Structure formats: structure tokens, C-alpha cells
Amino acid sequence: MPTRTLRVDLKERGYDITIGSGTLAQCPQFLSERCGTSHVVLITDSVVDELYADAVGDLFVDAGLEVELLVIEAGEESKNAETLIDLWQTMLAEGADRGSVVAAVGGGVVGDIAGFVAATFARGVPFFQIPTTLLAQVDSSVGGKVGINLPEAKNIVGAFWQPLGVLIDVDVLSTLPANEFAAGMAEVVKYGVIMDLPFFEYLESHVEAINARDSEALQYVVERCCRLKADVVEEDEREESGRRAILNYGHTFAHAFEAATEYGQLLHGEAVAMGMVCASRLAERIGMIDAKSTERQVKLLEALSLPTQPLEFDSEEIYRLMWHDKKVAEGKLRFVLPNRLGEVILTSDVKSGDVIAVLNGQD
Amino acid sequence: MPTRTLRVDLKERGYDITIGSGTLAQCPQFLSERCGTSHVVLITDSVVDELYADAVGDLFVDAGLEVELLVIEAGEESKNAETLIDLWQTMLAEGADRGSVVAAVGGGVVGDIAGFVAATFARGVPFFQIPTTLLAQVDSSVGGKVGINLPEAKNIVGAFWQPLGVLIDVDVLSTLPANEFAAGMAEVVKYGVIMDLPFFEYLESHVEAINARDSEALQYVVERCCRLKADVVEEDEREESGRRAILNYGHTFAHAFEAATEYGQLLHGEAVAMGMVCASRLAERIGMIDAKSTERQVKLLEALSLPTQPLEFDSEEIYRLMWHDKKVAEGKLRFVLPNRLGEVILTSDVKSGDVIAVLNGQD
Numbered sequence: 082m083p084t085r086t087l088r089v090d091l092k093e094r095g096y097d098i099t100i101g102s103g104t105l106a107q108c109p110q111f112l113s114e115r116c117g118t119s120h121v122v123l124i125t126d127s128v129v130d131e132l133y134a135d136a137v138g139d140l141f142v143d144a145g146l147e148v149e150l151l152v153i154e155a156g157e158e159s160k161n162a163e164t165l166i167d168l169w170q171t172m173l174a175e176g177a178d179r180g181s182v183v184a185a186v187g188g189g190v191v192g193d194i195a196g197f198v199a200a201t202f203a204r205g206v207p208f209f210q211i212p213t214t215l216l217a218q219v220d221s222s223v224g225g226k227v228g229i230n231l232p233e234a235k236n237i238v239g240a241f242w243q244p245l246g247v248l249i250d251v252d253v254l255s256t257l258p259a260n261e262f263a264a265g266m267a268e269v270v271k272y273g274v275i276m277d278l279p280f281f282e283y284l285e286s287h288v289e290a291i292n293a294r295d296s297e298a299l300q301y302v303v304e305r306c307c308r309l310k311a312d313v314v315e316e317d318e319r320e321e322s323g324r325r326a327i328l329n330y331g332h333t334f335a336h337a338f339e340a341a342t343e344y345g346q347l348l349h350g351e352a353v354a355m356g357m358v359c360a361s362r363l364a365e366r367i368g369m370i371d372a373k374s375t376e377r378q379v380k381l382l383e384a385l386s387l388p389t390q391p392l393e394f395d396s397e398e399i400y401r402l403m404w405h406d407k408k409v410a411e412g413k414l415r416f417v418l419p420n421r422l423g424e425v426i427l428t429s430d431v432k433s434g435d436v437i438a439v440l441n442g443q444d
Numbered sequence: 445m446p447t448r449t450l451r452v453d454l455k456e457r458g459y460d461i462t463i464g465s466g467t468l469a470q471c472p473q474f475l476s477e478r479c480g481t482s483h484v485v486l487i488t489d490s491v492v493d494e495l496y497a498d499a500v501g502d503l504f505v506d507a508g509l510e511v512e513l514l515v516i517e518a519g520e521e522s523k524n525a526e527t528l529i530d531l532w533q534t535m536l537a538e539g540a541d542r543g544s545v546v547a548a549v550g551g552g553v554v555g556d557i558a559g560f561v562a563a564t565f566a567r568g569v570p571f572f573q574i575p576t577t578l579l580a581q582v583d584s585s586v587g588g589k590v591g592i593n594l595p596e597a598k599n600i601v602g603a604f605w606q607p608l609g610v611l612i613d614v615d616v617l618s619t620l621p622a623n624e625f626a627a628g629m630a631e632v633v634k635y636g637v638i639m640d641l642p643f644f645e646y647l648e649s650h651v652e653a654i655n656a657r658d659s660e661a662l663q664y665v666v667e668r669c670c671r672l673k674a675d676v677v678e679e680d681e682r683e684e685s686g687r688r689a690i691l692n693y694g695h696t697f698a699h700a701f702e703a704a705t706e707y708g709q710l711l712h713g714e715a716v717a718m719g720m721v722c723a724s725r726l727a728e729r730i731g732m733i734d735a736k737s738t739e740r741q742v743k744l745l746e747a748l749s750l751p752t753q754p755l756e757f758d759s760e761e762i763y764r765l766m767w768h769d770k771k772v773a774e775g776k777l778r779f780v781l782p783n784r785l786g787e788v789i790l791t792s793d794v795k796s797g798d799v800i801a802v803l804n805g806q807d
Binding site: 162166169170173174200201202203204205226228231232233234236237238239240241319320405 | 604
């Protein structure tokens with residue numbers, strides 16, 4: 082099976098992402114090439130456990146490794162402090178120590194909380210990611226952001242903790258529910274809008290193959306997204322220079338939408354899809370882009386079965402929730418806004434009236 | 445007021461430790477020279493709040509900074525996951541964001557938990573330490589170890605998070621209870637045993653001045669300990685090479701003593717004093733040092749009002765608890781043992797029978 086490997090170059094924290102079809106079978110070899118441990122704490126959720134994680138655990142056992150399988154409830158609601166404490170205590174009870182490694186098999190929730198457990202157990206142990214959702218493959222694979230939610234704010238607690246390696250098998254996407262697949266595609270579209278017009282055009286012309294989950298198309302899409310994100314993260318690992326902030330296109334809105342629905346009703350990608358359209362409309366409203374650039378995004382997102390209109394939110398409440406977002410720096414709300422398809426800028430120079438008008442769907 | 449400043453050289457994470465008498469008054473200037481923030485989250489405990497932290501908060505306010513004062517219950521029992529979650533949630537509720545800084549005013553418990561809050565809130569914010577116990581001044585000031593306890597193991601959850609600066613005022617030691625002052629001196633004696641015979645001899649000959657809390661003697665002691673620890677940490681920031689492990693002299697025993705008493709009965713330094721004597725007796729038992737080297741430690745520790753005999757522990761239980769210590773690497777218990785006063789080695793080559801015999805006080 083041919084695989085594609087790309088390198089995320091973060092000096093001594095650099096690592097490989099290997100992408101292919103049927104690559105799950107290579108898990109034990111991938112890990113043992115990068116880490117000498119004999120004790121693997123495999124963290125997954127209740128859905129992925131039955132589909133893949135239990136089988137991955139068996140592969141590790143067959144390879145002679147000692148494995149503890151820790152299963153959290155599936156869903157964003159599990160990404161909380163109580164689950165975090167449970168995982169810490171279970172690891173300790175199962176005899177994990179600083180010589181153990183954590184492997185996350187699952188989507189973004191599993192990757193984020195397992196990564197934070199790895200960053201903090203025994204002051205940090207190595208971490209591998211085997212992402213099983215499209216969103217996790219194109220987003221969580223690169224960047225090292227790990228953490229949990231508090232009831233009042235998403236991802237407000239966490240760390241930067243780079244994995245030792247990421248192994249991606251696009252075949253696992255065949256079992257992904259349609260809405261989760263679509264949600265992952267929202268982040269894929271985002272990369273096109275923020276930094277790669279040709280990729281955006283590739284997506285426009287390959288909607289059918291993508292929706293059919295064609296393996297070749299998916300491998301290309303995942304690789305391109307990981308490469309684009311890696312280019313950004315390599316320049317700005319800890320989100321300090323502002324460069325990395327462009328990845329938050331649509332997210333200032335999206336996080337508020339998710340908070341308003343208490344992280345239960347909307348998938349992250351669905352919130353991002355709506356958030357990107359809001360951000361693009363905001364850019365229109367202040368004269369940065371034309372209406373056609375927004376409409377191309379709306380058309381592509383809709384072809385991918387994504388929502389493009391905000392729900393019936395209270396716009397004042399959404400605006401207030403935006404201020405809880407951790408990207409509020411020095412008392413200013415910052416927005417990532419497109420100035421053409423394929424390029425965005427970061428700005429704090431936005432009037433509250435314009436934000437609320439966009440939320441209210443005004444022209 | 446003349447002050448002493450030493451540099452902990454950790455490349456881009458390097459920082460200054462300033463030591464003096466009456467230096468608390470310089471807090472706002474010390475912080476603003478190193479950080480451009482206007483929002484300080486000051487974390488302290490219920491004892492230090494009344495003594496110093498409230499006054500330090502006023503100094504920051506007078507200097508034009510916005511200050512939130514977060515007070516935890518005094519004592520090791522507060523260094524837990526529940527307090528951690530409270531601090532995260534209170535910071536969020538008080539409007540802290542990634543532009544805020546955390547300043548810890550207090551002893552080791554405050555420094556450890558406040559540092560872990562700083563390491564994890566908004567994926568990491570800057571951190572200042574104003575240690576107010578002798579133990580915190582000579583131990584937590586250097587090394588970047590932050591974290592919390594779980595009920596079953598001390599410091600098992602945490603991170604390495606270096607401060608932007610440490611400001612030490614030895615005058616605050618005048619209000620320190622006698623047992624806490626003595627507990628700090630246990631770590632001071634440790635530095636002499638593990639790496640500096642002349643400093644050990646200085647301590648033997650200055651017991652009276654130290655017990656009288658003479659300002660000049662204390663400034664010298666604190667500076668020397670910080671310099672010695674910095675030398676070690678600069679070589680091995682993340683405890684990877686084994687070099688840093690020498691700082692754990694007496695600690696494999698001590699952590700088990702503390703766990704056996706549920707972190708309530710013994711001060712950390714008291715446990716370390718007993719642990720050092722046990723480690724030295726273990727070294728004697730396996731022929732590494734002579735009895736006189738142990739007796740000099742016992743005599744010095746007793747002159748400093750420290751316990752040198754383990755309590756009435758169940759030695760099998762203590763031995764079992766040692767295995768929960770996070771320094772258990774690859775299934776082996778490691779000990780730091782002296783081979784003369786001023787030099788220690790790291791070894792896993794110790795028989796359980798010898799450890800238990802030492803715990804039982806057998807010759």
C-alpha cells in the first residue's frame with residue numbers, strides 16, 4: 082500500500098504524518114519506530130472503540146506491547162474537567178508512569194483530551210494520534226493544541242503538546258456519519274479560503290468524488306490540508322506572531338454558536354461553516370470583498386451538505402459570548418476576514434454594530 | 445536596599461531570581477520590567493493573604509494594574525484537582541484571557557498549583573513567583589515544576605512551566621512558623637549533601653545564625669541553593685538525562701511517607717529530612733558510605749529541629765507506595781544515594797529487603 086508522509090518541521094518537536102489507505106494495520110510498527118516504550122495507554126470513545134480502537138489495541142498486544150484501553154463517552158460533552166480527572170486517575174491505577182505513551186484513536190474530542198492527559202500526566206509523556214474523523218485528520222493532526230472545555234468556554238484550558246507521530250487511514254472515513262463527514266469538510270474549505278485559491282477550486286470541481294468518499298480524492302484532500310496547516314504552524318507554533326491566528330477563520334463566530342447551544346446541538350464543523358459565512362459577510366459589509374466571494378463559499382458549503390445560515394440566535398447574546406473566547410487579546414475582539422478567496426487578514430477594527438447586523442442577517 | 449540577582453539560563457525560557465531584604469516593595473516594577481500586561485491574577489492562600497498578598501495586590505493596584513486576588517485554603521490538601529478547576533473557572537469569570545499573567549504569592553503549594561494554572565489557562569500565560577516560605581524560596585524558585593496531587597500520588601499531574609521571574613524577600617521568613625522554617629532547611633541541607641560539601645560545612649558552622657533567621661545568613665543560603673539548583677536544571681531542564689534526578693535525594697522515601705499520612709500530618713521538608721536519613725542509611729547498608737557521613741546529616745538536621753527517625757510506619761506499605769512515585773522509570777525503583785558528603789549517584793540496583801530493613805530501623 083503506497084502511503085504519503087509529510088513532515089511537520091518543529092525542530093526537536095518535529096514529527097511525521099503518514100496518510101494512506103489501510104494504514105491502521107501499521108500502527109504498532111509506526112509507534113515502535115518512534116518510541117521505545119512497552120506500555121501504551123490507548124484512549125478512545127465509546128463509538129470508535131467498537132469500530133476500530135479495540136482492533137488497534139489487539140494489534141499492539143500482538144506486537145508484544147502492554148496496552149490499557151481507556152474509553153470515554155462519545156461526544157463533545159465528554160471533553161470536560163471531570164473526564165480529565167477520571168483519565169488521570171485510571172492511568173495511575175493502571176500503572177502508567179513516565180515511561181508510558183498515550184495513543185489517541187478517535188476524533189477531535191478524543192485527540193484533544195488524550196493529548197492534554199499526555200501533556201500533564203507525570204509532567205508529560207509521549208503522544209501518538211490515530212485520528213478517525215475527517216475533522217481530526219485535517220485539523221487536530223497538526224498544531225499540538227490539546228485541552229478541554231469549561232462550561233463557559235471552549236478549549237479555554239489546555240497546552241501545546243506535539244505528538245511523536247500521526248497515522249491517518251482514510252478508509253476509516255467510510256463509517257463516518259454523513260453530518261460528521263460534512264463537518265470535517267467545513268475545515269477543508271476553510272484552508273482553501275484562507276490560503277490556497279487553487280485548492281478551493283479543486284474542491285469546487287471535485288465535490289462529487291469527495292461526497293462519494295473516493296479514497297484517492299480523500300488522501301489528496303487530507304494531505305493538502307495537513308501541509309497547509311503545517312506551513313502555518315511551523316511559522317508560529319504557539320500562536321504568538323499572529324500568523325497562526327488565520328486558522329481561526331470563522332471560529333470567533335463558531336465558538337460563540339457552540340457555547341450558545343451548550344456544545345450539544347451543533348457539530349464544530351457545522352458551527353465553523355456558519356461562522357465562515359458570517360465572517361465573509363462581515364468582510365463584505367466593511368468593504369473588504371465582493372458578494373461573489375461569499376456566494377462561492379456558500380455554494381461550495383451547501384454542495385457539501387453544510388449549514389450556511391446561523392440558527393435563530395439572540396445576536397446580542399452571541400456577541401457577548403464572543404468575548405469569552407480565549408483569542409480575546411488585550412480587551413479587543415479579533416476577526417480573521419478574507420480580502421479575497423485564498424487570503425485573509427487579522428483585524429480588531431470591527432464595530433459591534435456590524436457584527437450584530439451580520440448575525441441578524443441584515444444586508 | 446542591595447539585592448542579589450542570579451540568572452537561570454534556560455535559553456529563551458531563562459529568567460532572573462532577585463533576592464534581598466524588603467524586596468517585596470519592588471513587585472510591580474519587577475513584573476512590569478519583564479511583561480507588558482495590565483491584568484494580574486494574584487494567587488495566594490488564606491494565611492499569606494493577610495500577611496503579604498493583600499498588600500502586594502495593593503502595590504500592583506497603586507502601580508495602575510488591574511488585579512484579581514484568588515485565595516485558596518492554606519495547606520497541602522488544597523493542591524488538588526478540585527481547587528485547580530475552581531481557579532480555572534474563577535479566572536475565566538473574572539475576565540482573564542491570554543493577555544493576563546499569574547503571580548503566585550505563597551509557599552510551594554501556591555506556587556505549584558498557580559504555576560499549573562498558568563501553564564494551562566488559555567494554553568499557557570506568563571507566570572511570576574513571589575515565594576514566601578523558605579522551602580519555596582530554595583526549591584520551587586528554580587526548575588519550573590508545577591502541578592497538583594491526586595489522592596494516590598503526589599505531583600503526578602503537572603507540567604514544566606518556567607516563570608518570567610522570581611522575586612524573593614527573606615524578610616517574610618520572620619513570620620514563618622518554626623516547623624515550616626525547619627522544613628525549608630531540610631531542602632537546604634539536601635543541596636549540601638548532594639553537591640556541595642563546603643556549603644554543608646557552612647551550614648554546620650552557622651546553625652545559630654540560621655535558627656535566629658539572620659537576614660545576611662538567609663540571603664546567602666537562599667542564593668547558594670538557587671544557584672546550585674539552577675546549575676542542575678540548566679543541564680537537564682525536563683529531567684531527561686538523569687542529572688536532575690539528584691535533586692530527589694531523600695524524596696523516594698519522603699513521597700511515600702507523605703502518601704502514607706495522606707499529605708496531612710507531615711510537612712514536605714520533614715518527610716525529606718527523614719527520607720534523607722533513610723537514603724543515607726541505605727547507602728551505608730550497601731557499602732557506599734561510612735556511618736559518620738550519615739551521623740553528620742542527622743546531627744545537622746537535629747540542630748535545625750528536624751525529625752530524623754521515620755514514624756511508626758508499616759514498612760511494607762511504604763515500600764508499595766514508593767512504586768506509585770512518578771520517578772518509577774520502566775518498572776524499576778530508582779534511588780539517589782550519597783557516595784560521600786557532597787556527591788550522590790543514581791541507582792536502581794537496590795534490593796527490596798535492604799529498603800525494608802532501613803525502614804524497620806535495622807542495622
